Amino acid sequence: MAEGYLKGRIRREDIITTAVSVYAEAGYHGSSLREIARRSGITHAGLLYYFPTKEALLAAVLERRDSEDTEREHLAVPPGLDALRHLIALAAHNVQHPGIVDVYARLAAEAVAAEHPAHDYFERHYKMARDYAVASFQVLAERGELRPGVDPAYAGLNLVALMDGLQVQWLSGGGAVDLVGALRSYLESLLAVPLG
Amino acid sequence: MAEGYLKGRIRREDIITTAVSVYAEAGYHGSSLREIARRSGITHAGLLYYFPTKEALLAAVLERRDSEDTEREHLAVPPGLDALRHLIALAAHNVQHPGIVDVYARLAAEAVAAEHPAHDYFERHYKMARDYAVASFQVLAERGELRPGVDPAYAGLNLVALMDGLQVQWLSGGGAVDLVGALRSYLESLLAVPLG
DNA sequence: CCTACCGATCGGTAGG
DNA sequence: CCTACCGATCGGTAGG
Incomplete structure (x- = not known):
C-alpha cells in the first residue's frame, strides 16, 4: 500500500533528474514537457499528473538543488578564511x-x-551568496588577514560575479579554462596570509 | 530608383534594432519572428523577405555589434594600462x-x-577579449606596474569573467550593484601603480 | 498514469 | 512586401 506512494516518489525524483539534464541542453524555455516525459518513459500527460504545470517542474528542480546544498551543509561553515577554502572545494x-x-x-x-x-x-x-562572501572578507579584515586597501564589500561582490563568469567560460571553452586555478589566483591576490 | 534600395536598407536596420530589444526581453530562442515583425510594422512573412531565416537575423544582430565595436575602435588602444582605463570607460x-x-x-x-x-x-x-586582457597584464608586468606575484594569464581570464558576472548581477539586481566601482576595485587590487 | 484532444504558436514556403 | 497556407510542436485538459 505504501508501495504506491514510494513508486510515486521515485518517479518524481526520476522526472526531476531528467528535467535537469534537458534544461542543461536547451534551457528552461527551450525544453518541452514532451521531451522530458519521453526520456522519463512516460507521456507528457503522464508527466503533468506529477507536476501540474511546466513551472511546477522548474520549482521542483530548484527546490531539490536547495535541499542538496543544505545537506552538504554549505552554510554551516562560518564566514572567514575557511569559508573561502570551502568555496574552492565546492x-x-x-x-x-x-x-x-x-x-x-x-x-x-x-x-x-x-x-x-x-x-x-x-x-x-545571489543575495545570500553575496552576503556570505562579504561577511567572510569582513572577518578577514578584522583579523588583519586581508591586504590593506581591499574593500570587503567589493571583494565579496566580485567573488560571486567571478565564479559565475568563470563557469560560463569554462563551460563554453571546452576545458581550456582552469576554473579552480583562476579562483585561487583571485583570492590570493586579496589575502595577506597564505590560502593553504 | 536608388530610393528603393535605401528604403530597404533602412527597413533592415529597423528590423535589427527591433530584434535586439525583443532578444533582450525573451532571449533568442524565446523570441518569435512574428513578434519582431509585428513591432517592425510588417508581417512575419515580410520579415522573412529581408532575413530568410531566424538564424540569418541573429547573424545580422551580431554583425552589427561587431561593426559598432570596430567603429568605436575598441581594439585600437594598444594593450596596457590605457587599455584597462578604456575598459572602465566602456x-x-x-x-x-x-x-x-x-x-x-x-x-x-x-x-x-x-x-x-x-x-x-x-x-x-571570448578568446579575443581574453587575449587582449592577458596581453595588457603582460605589458604591465614587464613595466613593473603589476603587484608582485600576480599571474597575467589568470588576471586576464578573471577580468573577462568578472565583467560578465558583474553584468548579470547588475541586470538582475535592479541597481543595487555598482558595476564600475567593482571593476575598478578589482583592477586596483592587482596594480602596483595608481589607475588614475 | 494513458488516449485523445484543444487552441495557440512556431518557422518557413508558395505565389503573387 | 502581403495573403494564405503547411507541418510541427507547444502546454494543458477531459475523462477514464
Missing part, C-alpha cells in the same frame, strides 16, 4: 559535474528577466 | 545602456550550448 566539486553547472548557469541568465519564473529564486540566491 | 558606457548589455548577456549564456547558432561567435569573442 568549485573543484562542480568541475567534476559540468551538467549541473550548465543548468544553473543557463537558468541564471534566463532568469535575469523579471517575469521569468525562476527570477525571484536567483535574486535570493 | 563599462561606464554600458551602464547607460542596459538593454544592449541584456541582449548580449542572455545570448552569451544561451550560446554556451555547442549547437546554438551564436556559439562560435561568442567563443571567438
Whole structure:
C-alpha cells in the first residue's frame, strides 16, 4: 500500500533528474514537457499528473538543488578564511559535474528577466551568496588577514560575479579554462596570509 | 530608383534594432519572428523577405555589434594600462545602456550550448577579449606596474569573467550593484601603480 | 498514469 | 512586401 506512494516518489525524483539534464541542453524555455516525459518513459500527460504545470517542474528542480546544498551543509561553515577554502572545494566539486553547472548557469541568465519564473529564486540566491562572501572578507579584515586597501564589500561582490563568469567560460571553452586555478589566483591576490 | 534600395536598407536596420530589444526581453530562442515583425510594422512573412531565416537575423544582430565595436575602435588602444582605463570607460558606457548589455548577456549564456547558432561567435569573442586582457597584464608586468606575484594569464581570464558576472548581477539586481566601482576595485587590487 | 484532444504558436514556403 | 497556407510542436485538459 505504501508501495504506491514510494513508486510515486521515485518517479518524481526520476522526472526531476531528467528535467535537469534537458534544461542543461536547451534551457528552461527551450525544453518541452514532451521531451522530458519521453526520456522519463512516460507521456507528457503522464508527466503533468506529477507536476501540474511546466513551472511546477522548474520549482521542483530548484527546490531539490536547495535541499542538496543544505545537506552538504554549505552554510554551516562560518564566514572567514575557511569559508573561502570551502568555496574552492565546492568549485573543484562542480568541475567534476559540468551538467549541473550548465543548468544553473543557463537558468541564471534566463532568469535575469523579471517575469521569468525562476527570477525571484536567483535574486535570493545571489543575495545570500553575496552576503556570505562579504561577511567572510569582513572577518578577514578584522583579523588583519586581508591586504590593506581591499574593500570587503567589493571583494565579496566580485567573488560571486567571478565564479559565475568563470563557469560560463569554462563551460563554453571546452576545458581550456582552469576554473579552480583562476579562483585561487583571485583570492590570493586579496589575502595577506597564505590560502593553504 | 536608388530610393528603393535605401528604403530597404533602412527597413533592415529597423528590423535589427527591433530584434535586439525583443532578444533582450525573451532571449533568442524565446523570441518569435512574428513578434519582431509585428513591432517592425510588417508581417512575419515580410520579415522573412529581408532575413530568410531566424538564424540569418541573429547573424545580422551580431554583425552589427561587431561593426559598432570596430567603429568605436575598441581594439585600437594598444594593450596596457590605457587599455584597462578604456575598459572602465566602456563599462561606464554600458551602464547607460542596459538593454544592449541584456541582449548580449542572455545570448552569451544561451550560446554556451555547442549547437546554438551564436556559439562560435561568442567563443571567438571570448578568446579575443581574453587575449587582449592577458596581453595588457603582460605589458604591465614587464613595466613593473603589476603587484608582485600576480599571474597575467589568470588576471586576464578573471577580468573577462568578472565583467560578465558583474553584468548579470547588475541586470538582475535592479541597481543595487555598482558595476564600475567593482571593476575598478578589482583592477586596483592587482596594480602596483595608481589607475588614475 | 494513458488516449485523445484543444487552441495557440512556431518557422518557413508558395505565389503573387 | 502581403495573403494564405503547411507541418510541427507547444502546454494543458477531459475523462477514464
